[in-house]
Amino acid sequence: MKRVMERVQTLRWNGKQIELIDQRLLPFRTEYVACDSAKSVAGAIRDMVVRGAPAIGVAAAYGIALEARRLAGTMPSVFAERLNEGFNILAASRPTAVNLFWALDRMRKLWLSHPDKSLKELSGILLQEAHAILDEDIGINRKMGQYGATLLPDGAKVLTHCNAGALATAGHGTALGVFRSAIEAGKRLSVFADETRPFLQGARLTAWELLQENIPVTLITDNMSGYLMSRGEIDAVVVGTDRVAANGDVANKIGTYMVAVLAKRHNIPFYVACPLSTIDLSLATGSDIPIEERPANEVKGFRDCHWAPEGVAIRNPAFDVTPAELVTALVTEKGIVTNDTLMKGGLSGFVKNGRQ
Numbered sequence: 252m253k254r255v256m257e258r259v260q261t262l263r264w265n266g267k268q269i270e271l272i273d274q275r276l277l278p279f280r281t282e283y284v285a286c287d288s289a290k291s292v293a294g295a296i297r298d299m300v301v302r303g304a305p306a307i308g309v310a311a312a313y314g315i316a317l318e319a320r321r322l323a324g325t326m327p328s329v330f331a332e333r334l335n336e337g338f339n340i341l342a343a344s345r346p347t348a349v350n351l352f353w354a355l356d357r358m359r360k361l362w363l364s365h366p367d368k369s370l371k372e373l374s375g376i377l378l379q380e381a382h383a384i385l386d387e388d389i390g391i392n393r394k395m396g397q398y399g400a401t402l403l404p405d406g407a408k409v410l411t412h413c414n415a416g417a418l419a420t421a422g423h424g425t426a427l428g429v430f431r432s433a434i435e436a437g438k439r440l441s442v443f444a445d446e447t448r449p450f451l452q453g454a455r456l457t458a459w460e461l462l463q464e465n466i467p468v469t470l471i472t473d474n475m476s477g478y479l480m481s482r483g484e485i486d487a488v489v490v491g492t493d494r495v496a497a498n499g500d501v502a503n504k505i506g507t508y509m510v511a512v513l514a515k516r517h518n519i520p521f522y523v524a525c526p527l528s529t530i531d532l533s534l535a536t537g538s539d540i541p542i543e544e545r546p547a548n549e550v551k552g553f554r555d556c557h558w559a560p561e562g563v564a565i566r567n568p569a570f571d572v573t574p575a576e577l578v579t580a581l582v583t584e585k586g587i588v589t590n591d592t593l594m595k596g597g598l599s600g601f602v603k604n605g606r607q
């Protein structure tokens with residue numbers, strides 16, 4: 252298959268290792284971290300070198316492929332035991348984005364479906380699968396982008412939260428993929444990027460990513476969007492997601508729920524770009540979605556600069572859940588799921604039939 256070269260390469264294979272753009276350093280430095288095992292990939296996911304639901308899934312698939320390569324010279328029983336440990340380590344890296352578990356499940360099924368291959372052959376098959384997951388992700392984002400682009404009028408002023416861009420995926424992005432596709436289709440757009448406290452994915456990553464391609468972007472702090480909406484300065488909201496429950500409730504970066512409530516108040520459409528791999532039909536509603544609690548330090552300040560007093564109690568839930576009733580539509584690679592469909596029975600019919 253022809254590899255698609257993206258302007259921002261979030262993950263790249265160097266023939267021996269997976270290299271991940273270090274998102275902790277952006278926008279000031281563009282450096283890659285090379286990983287050669289399940290443990291090193293899990294560490295990169297946990298430490299936010301790589302983040303964003305689809306990118307985490309792709310990285311995890313490489314983590315398994317790398318581990319299998321490392322173990323290809325061992326006895327089959329040792330291989331099975333250590334590869335299982337690799338699966339466990341990766342599954343424990345972050346809890347909310349279901350793409351991680353989706354990718355691990357896909358890799359495990361492939362492994363178990365080849366009991367008679369040599370370990371060398373098997374590790375080659377797993378590596379090809381990781382490449383396929385990466386390539387498919389870009390294709391899926393492009394399809395979602397085309398569907399999503401039809402929802403945005405020419406000249407739209409759009410708001411996004413967090414980073415659901417090329418940096419959060421293998422390329423093109425989910426929410427930012429909708430913007431890229433709309434622009435490719437000849438529409439003029441301008442983007443407001445929420446800064447996205449506390450980890451600043453909007454200020455550091457979305458602003459940087461859009462500037463790379465001269466897509467008009469204006470950075471605002473998270474508490475400014477209500478004011479802009481009340482003045483008619485925002486026409487639509489498009490965000491990504493980490494997990495969508497069967498009833499259409501959407502988990503995404505903390506603060507998304509607030510934006511959705513404001514959008515409803517101001518009659519502004521609230522769209523969620525959501526690959527099918529992010530839908531978790533095993534969970535009935537969003538209240539079942541595990542929400543990651545991150546370290547207190549992230550709320551106290553940023554990196555070494557702390558502005559909160561020592562000793563203050565801190566909460567740091569990294570995601571929130573937007574109820575399906577606030578979602579105008581989900582944009583998937585198989586088409587658009589309207590709020591009507593969500594309210595009438597959720598997502599299982601759509602996912603099983605593939606199309607509305």
Ligand SMILES: CSC[C@@H](O)[C@@H](O)C(=O)COP(=O)(O)O
Pocket residue numbers: 302303304305348412413414415416419420424425426452490491492493503504505569
């Ligand atoms: C296409 S990415 C969608 C989501 O993963 C994104 O909006 C998000 O919340 C990422 O959170 P992060 O904590 O940066 O991994």
